[in-house]
Amino acid sequence: MRTTAKITQDNEGARPGEATPAGGETSLRSSEELLAQLDEDQRAVASHLSGPLCVLAGAGTGKTRAITYRIANGVAQGAFVPTQVLAVTFTARAASEMRGRLRDLGVPGVQARTFHAAALRQLSYFWPQAVGGSLPPIAEHKASLVGEASGRLGLGADRLAVRDLAGEIEWAKVSMITADDYVAAASKAGRDGAAGHDLTTIARLLSVYEDVKNERGVIDFEDVLLLTVGILAEREDIARTVRGQYRHFVVDEFQDVSPLQYRLLQLWLGERQELCVVGDASQTIYSFTGASPRYLTQFRRTYPEAVEVRLVRDYRSTPQVVSLANDVLARAGRERSTSSVQLVAQRPSGPPVSFTAYDDDEAEARGIAERVKRLIAHGVRTSEIAILYRTNAQGEAFEQALANAGIGYLVRGGERFFSRREVREAIGLLRGAVRSADADTPMPQTVRDILTSAGWAPQAPATRGAVRERWESLNALVQLADDLATTRGADLAALVAELTERAAEQHAPTVEGVTLASLHAAKGLEWDAVFLAGVSEGLLPISFAETPESVAEERRLLYVGVTRAREHLAISYARARAVGGRASRKPSRFLDGIWPSEEGPARTTDRARRRARAEAVEHALTSGDADPEVFEALRTWRAALASATSKPAYTILHDTTLVAIATAKPQTLRQLAMLRGIGAAKIEAHGAAVLAIVRGEDVPAPEAP
Structure with missing residues (x-):
């Protein structure tokens, strides 16, 4: 028997929602x-x-x-x-x-x-015993070390060259390859040096780099390991x-x-x-x-x-997204690893994946910005939208297009959240208020009161730019306070402790704004809506991917990009780089047999989507996963509530959510909050009634407001 709805999987991110004792600790379950x-x-x-x-x-x-x-x-x-x-x-x-x-x-x-x-923890602890003295400091960046080593060899590297040379040094060290072994090992691995320098020159650089590091009395990131x-x-x-x-x-x-x-x-x-x-x-x-x-x-x-x-x-993803992800790998042929898995979608049907060819890069950026605006108008949060591309250089066009459209954005890999001045000041205010906080005032309200003095307000400012960015940073702290209060019953001290830990780990809370990121930087993340831009030959696969192994890795990169999307996925490319330029680009070879004809992709009608969702609900009820009596009781309650409040029934709780409840039969708010479609607001509004229905208790008929 399938257990697809036994518990709604939380997209690797969501947490349960029942309050726990102050301080944030919970008791271990059986x-x-x-x-x-x-x-x-x-x-x-x-x-x-x-x-x-x-x-x-x-x-x-x-x-x-x-x-x-x-x-x-x-x-x-x-x-x-x-x-x-x-x-x-x-x-x-x-x-x-x-x-x-x-x-x-x-x-x-x-x-x-x-x-x-x-x-690093082990090295710091055992260094005095094993070596003596204190552990040498760790160099924050390799650039100056590589630059000096390069200068001693007369290589004269600029900033980009230094970055490439540093990358080659890192590869050698994590591969445990010394300068003496580098030429043979790099040749076997199919590497051709870096920054225009041959393998022998890189081997010499490795040796001189270690000399420079030792003379300065520092170690680097790889030395820790x-x-x-x-x-x-x-x-x-x-x-x-x-x-x-x-x-x-x-x-x-x-x-x-x-x-x-x-x-x-x-x-x-x-x-x-x-x-x-x-x-x-x-x-x-x-x-x-x-x-x-x-x-x-x-x-x-x-x-x-x-x-x-x-x-x-x-x-995580709709059947449409999952099907495309499977297709991308299936077309890899012999390249595909036997350790790969064939994904089986568990979510209801969603919108079709869209494929768009634009005239040029500027038109692609502008077109995607317009589509982002439409998604926002239909209720998708900006923090749940991402534009992903192969190289960081592609990001500038999208920054400009979003700015022109009045849409906030953040570049993944830009300024770190906890380094922002307003964030540092806000955490200082919160830390200073821990002892004097009123125990009778809910923690989220205390946070709002404190951060109001730092520039936060219940409503976002209408302007863009620095003022809006400051507000969004502070609002991210407010939202985190709400989340911790709901999931752990945390007090102000627990919130400050969480922020301290997150700052050390650079684990920033969610900030409103469309995410711009390279495909590599998007690994491990997910959004409701994802735009994969520039999916053309020369960009994906990248032009310098020439070996079968490197091309196979580029295919996997596309697979990673596709699987970042939960519901909306749009794939596009530009036929030409510049306005009026030669339209020489073609869709990526990874989409051969997938990219639709010029007539465009087939559109799934609203009726077809409704039919697919209904079929998914029917399957769950007939397969034995869901309790049909609980489902019917929930649907009856929802219909009465919809009538009393003059709201569409699906806006209260969707059928698929009712199925998940009837399958999992949660007994606590924590268990209920783990199901998809049950956010904090719905927990507060309907949680008690839903749990009562699951327990088989009578629920008073809802009254009109």
Whole structure:
């Protein structure tokens, strides 16, 4: 039996919504309660608590949910001690989110960190014992080090060349390749140097770069891992101490592990096999940095006893988006990895994917801005819209077009949220008010009162520019306060603690504005509406992708872009670069057989969409997933409420939401809030009535306002 609606998967981001004790901690639920919240495949992940486990998780299939529930279930069953679990992620944001989820599940002691953060803690602690003295400072940027090394060799690199040379140095170090071995290793890997310099010159640069670094008495980002590996490999007593601390390991995004990171993981494990890895070979898009999917694809060769679980139910995207994502990979032929998964859509039908060819880049930017405006007019939040492209240079045209249309935007990779002056000042005000805050005043109201003095107002200013950007920053703090009050019952002290942690991890709250980002920067994120721009030959695949391996990675990059969209997906390209230019561009080869004819894509009618949704509801009711009596009781209540309030029934709760409720049968507001279509406002308005209906209780007939 399918359990597609057993629990609405939270798009890797949403959290439960029932209030918890002040301070934000929750009690650990029983193993039965935890497992009941998962689908069949996720339950298999969460139930396997001993020995090696490989989870092949497609985009949007709830992998973070599965592994956090696995940790919580292990603790609930006494198999794991929270402080002895190390969960490794690839971004500080992902680590922060995982810790938050674990706290919400009543497991606050787990260490969830990036490889570098975990290694730095160990290196700082053991350096005095292993080497003596204090750990050398870490250079914030390589540019000056690379620039000086380049100058000593007479290479005369400019800013862009320095960036490329730094990237090649990083590749060599994470691949554990020394200057003496570089020429042979780089040649074997198909690399041709960097910034116009041949392999021999780069090998010399590697050696001089290390000299410059040593003379300055600093280490770089990669040295944190290299030095930790060296200490653990050479000092068995220190390695034994680390292994005594951490007994269970979880590694997310395992397809992105580099040889250096994998070596560190091996040293952490020793002879043990208590390892759970999660990844998706179809999302391998960082090979140029040294990442290798072979550790994921060959995991069962390394660990013959490993259990493999595939997560294929996509809870993020509509069937239209999922179908396109599957098509993009299916056309890869032999390039496709056997570790890839075929996604199965779980959401109701949505709008068709659109394909548009514009005359030139300017027309494409202008056309997308107009479509963004229409989405906003139909109720899509700007923070739920993204424009994605292959290279950062493409972003400028969209910045200009959105500005001309009066639409706010933010460039991912721009100024960091917690570095903004208004944010730093606001956090200072909140921190100063912790002791004097009125315990009887709800925390969100206290935050609003405090931030009003910093320039926040209930209504956004009509103007654009700096004034609006300042308001949006402050409003993001207000929204975070609302979320934490709802999900954890947090007080002001807990909010300040959360902000302090987020600042350290650069885990910014959501800021209203259309996101502009490269496809690489979009990895791990998702939006209701996504515009994939510039999907043409020469841009995707990029012109310098010449080998079969590099072209295959470009295809995976498109797949990542497609799977960022929950509901609306638009793909476009411009026939010419400049206005009046030669129309020589063609759609990407990855869309051969997918891109519609000049007549345009077939349009799904409203009637067809309604029919598809009705069929999905009917399937859930007849397949045994949903309780038909609960569904009918909910629908009767909704009809009475719609009549009393003169509102369309679907605006109260959609049929698909009623099915999810009738399937999961939530008993608490927390469980109810985990279902799609139940936001904080609807919880407040209808939560009590819905829970009463699920329990089989009579609900008073709604009265007209």
